[in-house]
Amino acid sequence: MLQNLKTPICSFDARMGVLCPKCDAKLRSGQLTKTDVDVSIKLTKAAEKSTDIGKMSLTKAIKVDGDYVLVVEPGSLAPLRRDQSLQKNLQGILGGKVWLTEANTTDRKELEDLFFPVRVANVNTAWLPDGSKLTKVVIPGKKTDRFPHDTEMITRILKETREMELMIEFEKQ
Numbered sequence: 001m002l003q004n005l006k007t008p009i010c011s012f013d014a015r016m017g018v019l020c021p022k023c024d025a026k027l028r029s030g031q032l033t034k035t036d037v038d039v040s041i042k043l044t045k046a047a048e049k050s051t052d053i054g055k056m057s058l059t060k061a062i063k064v065d066g067d068y069v070l071v072v073e074p075g076s077l078a079p080l081r082r083d084q085s086l087q088k089n090l091q092g093i094l095g096g097k098v099w100l101t102e103a104n105t106t107d108r109k110e111l112e113d114l115f116f117p118v119r120v121a122n123v124n125t126a127w128l129p130d131g132s133k134l135t136k137v138v139i140p141g142k143k144t145d146r147f148p149h150d151t152e153m154i155t156r157i158l159k160e161t162r163e164m165e166l167m168i169e170f171e172k173q
């Protein structure tokens with residue numbers, strides 16, 4: 001099947017499951033991680049059967065606890081979201097919850113992507129007396145049992161991927 005899947009490693013490496021000297025050097029220098037390599041190989045295999053995965057342009061994969069944060073090329077996430085089964089499909093392939101975000105993005109967009117499909121009302125940043133930055137996100141309405149995300153996990157992901165200290169507030173308590 002024709003596929004244009006892009007991954008952080010060469011498509012040849014991803015198909016063969018071994019790294020060429022160039023990608024291997026990147027892995028050893030830390031420019032690539034083992035998660036990048038593992039996810040690239042798994043998605044490449046899955047893309048043979050799924051055209052939707054074949055449309056992805058993965059730039060990075062980060063594992064936070066058992067969850068996967070898949071970072072795709074800037075501007076490429078919205079079209080992927082149109083396929084509502086993609087996320088579930090990815091979760092089945094990787095065996096963990098999948099969060100989709102874009103590379104080189106703003107704090108606000110990153111928050112919108114992680115909270116998706118929940119809307120983000122406001123994002124404010126404040127500098128604390130010790131010089132650290134605190135980001136506050138306001139979510140409309142109030143938190144119900146049906147809220148789709150583990151907010152503590154979102155906080156952890158942002159801390160690990162962007163060194164962001166996040167405070168989540170719901171408009172109504």
Ligand SMILES: [Zn+2]
Pocket residue numbers: 009010013019020021022023024
């Ligand atoms: Zn390579």
